[in-house]
Amino acid sequence: MKEGRIGANGTWVGASVPRREDPRLLTGRGRYVDDLTAQGMLHAQFVRSNEAHARIVSVDLSEVLNVPGVVAAFTADDLNLRDMVGVMERPEHEFRVTAMPVLARDRVRFAGEPIAIVIATDPYTAEDGLEAAVVTYEPLPPVVSEEAALAPDAVLLHDEAPDNTYVDVTMFATEGIDAVFDDAHRVIGVDLRSGRQNALPMETRGVVAEWIDRDEQLLVRTCTQIPHTIRDTVAACAGLDERQVRVIVPDMGGGFGQKSCVGREEVAAAAAALRLRRPVKWIEDRRDNLTASFLGREQHYRARAAFDAEGHLLALDTDVICDMGAYSAYPSTAAIEPMMAAVEMPGVYKLPAYRVRARAIATNKAPTAAYRGVSRPQCVMVMERLMERAARELGLDALDVRRRNLITTFPYKNSNNITYDPGSYLESLNLCEQTLREEGWYERKAEAAASGRVMGIGYACYSERTALASTAFSERKPRALVSFDMSDITMDMTGSVRVTTGTLSHGQSHETTMAQIVADRLSLPIDKVKIVQGDTDKITYGFGSFASRSIVIGGGAVAAAAVALTDQLRILAAHLLEVDTDAVELDGEGGVRVRDEPERRLSYGDLAFVAYLQSPRLPKGFGPGLRASGSYDMLADGVFSNATHGVVVELDPGTGGVRILRYVCVEDVGVAINPQVVEGQCRGGIAQGIAGALFEEVRYDPSGQPLAPSFMEYKVPTAMEIPDIRIEHLETPSALTESGAKGAGEGGTIGAPAAVLNAVNDALRDTGVEFDDTPISRELVYRALENGPVGPGAATPAH
């Protein structure tokens, strides 16, 4: 085993290698967008709509330009940018094409929508400029709820979307499903809503854009998860060739999906920089991030499930409504939440018959983008509530009901037409329960009850399809298909390599984990490997990082490129050593040797010297130089990470307070490239899941005004609210991926809300009250406990 290689097989992969990002990030040497500057840089802010829904009668910026220090102000007409339009290749009755203008033109559809960009010498003056703008509105009735959006006489947000419906798909519809319900021993219902949330990256959105004459390029330095898509979109909106836009992404303080869409402000700031030929910076402030950024998660599920007397799930029929807000975001479109919900709903459970109708509706709220987990937290809530309720109504143990229904033979093709690769669904549940039992939580719960305290234990089982690529996304039929990733690798004369990736680490440690993958392939120390990301001029193409795709797809591409480079090294070494290529091998010490004569060896540096500086010695057709490329696509349905979460809560009858006493997560992401990084992902995800279950909600008043413009109102939990989390690893390596790894980015968030919900309901089991909605209202917990136990019986959902 070599120094620093502490993985099980003496490899980098599997070792908790210290994060290569940490020295700079932890010592304040990270460079985020707001750290960047440029000669003569100006600062932008946006005139935003005061109204949730209105026609714009006029936008008068004349007084804005009179504010000392304001340099320019532009409306949609001034900049004349092409709209952003995301398209699904689906029939019109399933998907309505609607446009999102970069700046609102004649209509505003949510309070906070950008109407004009004001550019000034400093950010303070820019805000002074905003106050001088005069926008005249002709108010329209605000549509702020599902019920209002779907009302027969509702005002339409988009003329192209009748019934305020962007997406309406009915899928799967297993033949004979109605008969299954008719004949079922018991039909269980769940009616469940999840609150609107903000993905809440610690770093808000932001951009510095400038035109560089020499490069004939608009340089856009922005914090995004999707640099190439930003490049393509800025070019398209501004009428430039793609070569004329370069996107560079500096260090990022998170994205969580909010930065996986093209921001209207990013495009507008870039266009203003182009127009003014001066650098323009826009940094989103927290108020704008909380009210006018991309949001997510507001959904309503009505599910019916048929069970037999032993608790076997026979059929599921679900109606999903996703409140996508005012626009179909680009490029993900308003289909992102309903399609994910429809396709992924069954999760870890065998489901013989399935039907789902999934809709995306338009309301006068800030629009929805991906948020870590995308619909799957709610799908898991639906399934886990069904398991609990079925157990209760059938008089069975809720964990036994789960065990009867968990998929245990793999590969398994479910009624959602997806084939699941092997996982540890049952094993993770068993280990999670065993862990909580061994830690004594069941006894403590019983003791607590005896002394008048109220404790509950809840579980959630789930799998998460990760590494969605061409096969998985094709089924959803977007016009622009997210699929492969490609990498280029070059070796220099010191034997070091630079490897590009089209994925984009915004906190996931790819500089470390992908270097681990490459280092193993080339038998190099990890500090000889540099991962290059986030620059559209250095990386041919890529889709960025979201949907837990990076370590499988991006990792697969860097591995393929590294392997291709090893082929180059072997060909060159064999030629120079005058043996067949088959007769040489990597020696594990940074060189290539003749297999049967290990003393005959050339180091990578020797080989690179020849490749670059002694080209006459190269074999015919080789090089020059030492470089290679690779790509990767997931042609299977994806690979499924799985986990069981177990939560112990205590409720305070005096306040309705909910305290998490213990959190255990038993997870399986296949081969963990870097277990410590996986745990970090897991913990952060769980914190965000707890936030959704217990704390955060973006609420609006009846006129559509957002009620949470600061962290006073938007209750992101802090370290005081998030408990210690115990994480146990199981490892079911994927046979479908380059490293045996599965995606690990979103899982924690997916399981936590359901587990917390179930724990609270377990604590309330004698009160006759059950919660299905999130976030859980403390007042309703208080009211549930106020009247004391009513004894076991039919529970009433608390809405």
Added chain:
Amino acid sequence: MKPAAFTYHRAGSVRRAVELLSELGEDAKVIAGGQSLVAMMNYRLARPEHLVDIAHVKGLAGIRRVGGALHIGALTTHHAVEVADLTPDFAVLSRTMRWVGHLPIRTRGTIGGSLAHADGTAEWCILAVLLDARIVVEGPGGTRRIAASDLFLGPFTSALEPDELIVEVVFPRRAPRAALTEYAERRGDFAIVAAAVDLDGCPEAPDIPLVVLGGVAPTPLPVRLGPDFTGTTGPGRFGEFATAVADQVQIRDDTGVSAHYRRGLVRTLVERACEEAAQA
């Protein structure tokens, strides 16, 4: 979230600060720790034309015992009170500081700033009323003392004149059996309800616990029960006492918090404050 333009003045003395406030009138605001004011300015909810910074005024920070009383300088931070040894007579002040925001806020925010800001759920405002504090104020005409019960006129509204500066807060009587507790969904938030109690009551009714509530009225709300509760100092009667307090206060339904729930919180928190005070 950038404030509107303002002129910054740094006062080197109380006298200079008062002079500046007199000159600048209602367009000026005093800034000390800035923990409430700066946030409001960043949201442009507050737009003072002038800021008079008193952070560098010497002698305004510090805690002194004078006879049986405790004097706390206006610039004393919450954290300084939290870590001060005030046992046993004024330990309630130190213990209560754990409820004030988060640690970074406590290292900047000051007692004078909190009282002047006059948030009805702020811990200092509730404590001041509970313990009958005297707010020592310097103005153009000299020094005056305002009783805490006269300081708070409404939400974020105090009896301070625009040209007056809080220089010191005097807690005149010892309170070894007092406590404050509160509830919010997140630690560090302003309370939905805060309850403070002094089991030894007040000089007018020394044997009946005095309660001051935050979160149920625009200003800290003192609640005094009748002679039925004389001698309610033992745990056996705290529940009954708390229920009587909760039944006595007028509470209205509010967005997101019904009167019923808030009343329940009052009952719970008064009882818990009594228990904590009894163990103090």
